[in-house]
Amino acid sequence: MQQLPKSFYYGEGHLTAGIALGLARGTISGFISQKARKKIIQSAQTVAAIVAKGNIVYGINTGFGPLCNTKISKEDTKILQTNILQSHSVGVGKPIEKEVAKLMLILKIHALAKGHSGIALNTLERMLWHVENDVIPVVPSQGSVGASGDLAPLSHLFLPLIGMGKVDYEGQTYNTEKLYRKKQLQPIELGPKEGLALINGTQFIAAHAVKVIEKLQHCLKHADIIGAMMLEGLQGSIKPFFKELHELRPFKGNQHVAARIRTLLQGSEILEDHIDCERVQDPYSLRCMPQVHGASRNTWLHLKELLEIELNSVTDNPVIINKELTISGGSFHGQPLAMALDYATLAASELGNISDRRIYLALEGNSPGVPKLLMEETGINSGYMILQYTTAALASENKSLCFPASADSIPTSLGQEDHVSMGSISGRKALQVIENVEKILAIELLTAAQAFEFRKPLKSGVLLDDVHNLIRSKVSFAAKDRVFSDDIAIGIQMIRNIEVIQQVEKTMKKNNLTWNSPFSQEFETY
Structure with a gap:
């Protein structure tokens, strides 16, 4: 930290x-x-x-x-x-x-x-x-x-x-x-x-951007952890996360995510159990986490860098340079943050989009040992089927919110202000999308924990095992249907209270583990 x-x-x-x-x-x-x-x-x-x-x-x-x-x-x-x-x-x-x-x-x-x-x-x-x-x-x-x-x-x-x-x-x-x-x-x-x-x-825009930086980073961290748990639950391959692959396409975000997932899977018995299986490659939602999560990481980093400049700038008008020079300029214009916030909105939406795809994948029943709809007795039970309806609705809602507010401009002030940024809308929309992503990730957290359960008695590494134990201390395994909205509410609270992230950090400290990413300083601090 x-x-x-x-x-x-x-x-x-x-x-x-x-x-x-x-x-x-x-x-x-x-x-x-x-x-x-x-x-x-x-x-x-x-x-x-x-x-x-x-x-x-x-x-x-x-x-x-x-x-x-x-x-x-x-x-x-x-x-x-x-x-x-x-x-x-x-x-x-x-x-x-x-x-x-x-x-x-x-x-x-x-x-x-x-x-x-x-x-x-x-x-x-x-x-x-x-x-x-x-x-x-x-x-x-x-x-x-x-x-x-x-x-x-x-x-x-x-x-x-x-x-x-x-x-x-x-x-x-x-x-x-x-x-x-x-x-x-x-x-x-x-x-x-x-x-x-x-x-x-620009303090209204910038204040929203500060919250976006914090909340989107938490979503990014959660997405890696939950995605890694889903990878274990569905017996995905670790090879797409190898360092050697990402050095050949060295985007910072991709390399950072791949390093995090390798660390999360360190010491996994589940991986060892299917290391020689005949599956050639996994679906994109598992295999391409470094590329998709990584692209959203790069977007977050871009916003962080621009925001830091804005936070330390003079943005009013006119500006008093010295006793001899006063300049009436345009430093109040919100375009630099407006465009970056629209970009961050898309980055957040994509985290939710790929999370929904992993949830759908988990329900198909195509992974050995994992039953369809994540429940052994279906028919009388619908299992986790309808949870994915909610994530589909949220992911679709987010897509409708991704139109960039900064693409629009309506003249104001009788034409004196004939080009405006609409950055205030960019900031509000970004937070709205992120809040939806938190809900999607909460549902994937529950779904991944359910899939993970079917790998027992095999264990994952200490990090994911401790995360699974944390989830089970709050939400029990579902052997039959129940009011899943209660489970979802607990999951959302866990995401918003960053309990999962804190558990991972606690276990890492206890076991003297590090992420082994050369970009940790850039991506883990703000």
């Missing part, structure tokens, strides 16, 4: 998905360093100087979007910033998860603390108070087109700063004004450019 720091300095440290999650979950403490504070104050002073001189700079003393040519008086620049939070709070739909909203706050603090946004130090300190006290704004899930920043969700995120909107605190939803009175806090009075700095950025 990766080692994460206990402290992180906003605006100065290098933020990763893992550190962001640690900050959100309270395992890492976040601070604004003296160096960052100095840069923040200097940037705010630069904005104040622009206002005093009357130089025309977008968003500081002009209107927004198509109103960029409308000059705002010196006296009205503060009102402008408060108004923008109100007018842009147009989100609809169910609120996003509290942790995703908290991640948005954390990512925004880090970006603003770099000192190129003109934000006031006391505004950042109030944002930090919200994080540290777990007072998290309620943010609607829909309404962002993913360019000019995630305007609507970020506006809702920062309404509480001016005493408006709603917050989630200790399991209850409060009107911010009421909670501030309870906590004896006053709303912030925003200065020039602050409102625009708060709502311009």
Whole structure:
């Protein structure tokens, strides 16, 4: 497991998905360093100087979007910033998860603390108070087109700063004004450019991407473990996982998956029992796990690399470079993450797709010793037949969600914003597909454990035997039909609680085993 720091300095440290999650979950403490504070104050002073001189700079003393040519008086620049939070709070739909909203706050603090946004130090300190006290704004899930920043969700995120909107605190939803009175806090009075700095950025997209990185990696790990158990249950060959084969087509993901499956099968009696069988080759869903799981691994790695750049970037507009240079550009555009998230959605869907195929394969009864539908007395019993209906439905639903949101663009802001990323939709869809994949993998976990049972008294290696014992401690062998939805619910909980992964890691440590992959550092950390 990766080692994460206990402290992180906003605006100065290098933020990763893992550190962001640690900050959100309270395992890492976040601070604004003296160096960052100095840069923040200097940037705010630069904005104040622009206002005093009357130089025309977008968003500081002009209107927004198509109103960029409308000059705002010196006296009205503060009102402008408060108004923008109100007018842009147009989100609809169910609120996003509290942790995703908290991640948005954390990512925004880090970006603003770099000192190129003109934000006031006391505004950042109030944002930090919200994080540290777990007072998290309620943010609607829909309404962002993913360019000019995630305007609507970020506006809702920062309404509480001016005493408006709603917050989630200790399991209850409060009107911010009421909670501030309870906590004896006053709303912030925003200065020039602050409102625009708060709502311009990609933090809605990036926060979803952080969750995608974590949840998709767990799915990838589970897919290898469960796939290896299914390989054992159906007496598949280990030869397609040999190192020598994958060195001739050296994709990182392929080699990493092959190494993991070799480790998972290490010491297996089941493999030895059919080493000289007459079967020439296995179906693709068994034989091609390195290629399919590996391709999804490569996609995950691509997203991780792009996300890490985004997490440490300044994504608002305009950007204060120094006292002499302020640039109105397009760093708020979500396209870099939008495309990668759409790619990750496809990668996740394919994990579910091949998992469903292995489940179907297990039901056919073509593997020696494994009965049709994974039950010896069928007819009166339907066995595991209908579990595959559920995975088929989920896999098909995922395919319908794979259309890339980033392929679409609808002009907004009266044509000023004439190409947008739709990256917010990419992020939401990615998590939706991953949640379906978790359910598919849970059903394969149960199916593989059932097939595995028919190999007794032969044993697999210690890793898969311990995983099988873990499953059986929660879900018994099915000799006849029962309400399988209860089993599935337990399986889904095991997947989401990463119990299977933790069991494998525990057994590996106990037996001094390693994955023997040269790419473990890249694929196992974030």
